[in-house]
Amino acid sequence: MTPDPRRLTSTDAQRLIMPTDPWLSCEDCFELTDRFAEELLAHPDTTHLPEMLVHLHACAACAEEAESLIVLLAADVGADPAAALDRLRG
Amino acid sequence: MTLAGPDGATDVGPQPRTPYVETASPEPHEPEDPDEPGEPDWVSDLSSSGPRHEEALRRLHALLLKAARHQVWRMRDQLPGVGAVTVDELATCAADDALVAILAKLGGFEGRSRFTTWAYKFAILQAANEVRRHAWSSREVCLPDDALWSDASAGPEQHAEATDLAAAVQHAMAVALTSYQRRIALALLVEQVPIDVLADRLGTTRGALYKTLHVARSRLRAHLTASGHLTTARGGTP
Ligand SMILES: [Zn+2]
Numbered sequence: 528m529t530p531d532p533r534r535l536t537s538t539d540a541q542r543l544i545m546p547t548d549p550w551l552s553c554e555d556c557f558e559l560t561d562r563f564a565e566e567l568l569a570h571p572d573t574t575h576l577p578e579m580l581v582h583l584h585a586c587a588a589c590a591e592e593a594e595s596l597i598v599l600l601a602a603d604v605g606a607d608p609a610a611a612l613d614r615l616r617g
Numbered sequence: 618m619t620l621a622g623p624d625g626a627t628d629v630g631p632q633p634r635t636p637y638v639e640t641a642s643p644e645p646h647e648p649e650d651p652d653e654p655g656e657p658d659w660v661s662d663l664s665s666s667g668p669r670h671e672e673a674l675r676r677l678h679a680l681l682l683k684a685a686r687h688q689v690w691r692m693r694d695q696l697p698g699v700g701a702v703t704v705d706e707l708a709t710c711a712a713d714d715a716l717v718a719i720l721a722k723l724g725g726f727e728g729r730s731r732f733t734t735w736a737y738k739f740a741i742l743q744a745a746n747e748v749r750r751h752a753w754s755s756r757e758v759c760l761p762d763d764a765l766w767s768d769a770s771a772g773p774e775q776h777a778e779a780t781d782l783a784a785a786v787q788h789a790m791a792v793a794l795t796s797y798q799r800r801i802a803l804a805l806l807v808e809q810v811p812i813d814v815l816a817d818r819l820g821t822t823r824g825a826l827y828k829t830l831h832v833a834r835s836r837l838r839a840h841l842t843a844s845g846h847l848t849t850a851r852g853g854t855p
């Protein structure tokens with residue numbers, strides 16, 4: 528018996544069509560993430576490195592690591608990371 | 618396609634959850650007291666020899682262990698049944714690997730961030746990978762059978778009237794993607810297999826899989842834009 532075809536949920540569909548331009552590789556994201564985290568923590572409304580925000584919306588693993596770095600940096604200086612994290616999560 | 622885990626899990630049953638206690642005291646990024654010394658010259662210290670080098674290594678490892686523990690505890694819910702000792706071993710292993718990676722790349726540090734921020738990212742990456750690998754070590758990773766997702770039974774004319782974006786995306790997957798692109802996209806985005814775990818099992822890299830995903834998403838957006846389901850290839854819906 529052939530199993531029923533599977534159906535995408537709307538959440539699945541949104542993930543599948545997430546924009547990934549301007550292109551940034553995971554390797555380039557890792558290269559930039561320390562500078563980006565400091566910049567975002569100091570200036571949550573920064574317009575620098577827009578390709579980082581696109582990549583971090585589209586790549587769950589890099590996003591987790593960038594969020595973690597921001598939280599760790601904020602803890603080191605006693606800052607509140609909320610605004611930076613809000614920007615990161617769009 | 619089934620890809621067995623590389624090793625067995627080491628679950629040791631429910632363990633009391635131990636709160637994370639920071640054990641390292643990194644240098645402050647911006648000392649408020651002007652009489653306080655600033656950040657040490659990490660690159661110079663690590664490139665030296667003798668006691669100065671040893672002391673720098675010790676300080677760096679403490680910094681990396683702090684970051685690795687921070688990361689492992691962030692992802693603690695992915696390790697149900699794993700005891701505090703094992704969790705701390707994962708962090709220590711990650712810190713050790715990060716130290717090796719940093720020493721190999723020391724010449725590449727360009728000072729665009731604080732050295733400590735630069736170092737943290739290596740420990741966070743290693744620790745996140747350790748947790749993902751451990752969490753999936755006893756689980757099979759199955760690239761989805763794309764025949765179940767291809768929706769080949771329905772022709773494009775039926776979907777031309779579809780207003781349901783999910784149905785349109787599913788049809789676009791069937792006609793616009795290769796089987797490999799479809800299976801990678803389904804594994805990562807629908808089955809939620811961590812990208813590093815899938816890369817390990819397939820013998821590839823996070824970057825290569827993300828590139829496949831990028832091409833697949835671009836093709837889907839282009840197809841859906843042409844069919845009127847998206848207003849632009851960047852992803853807006855009508
Ligand atoms: Zn990435």
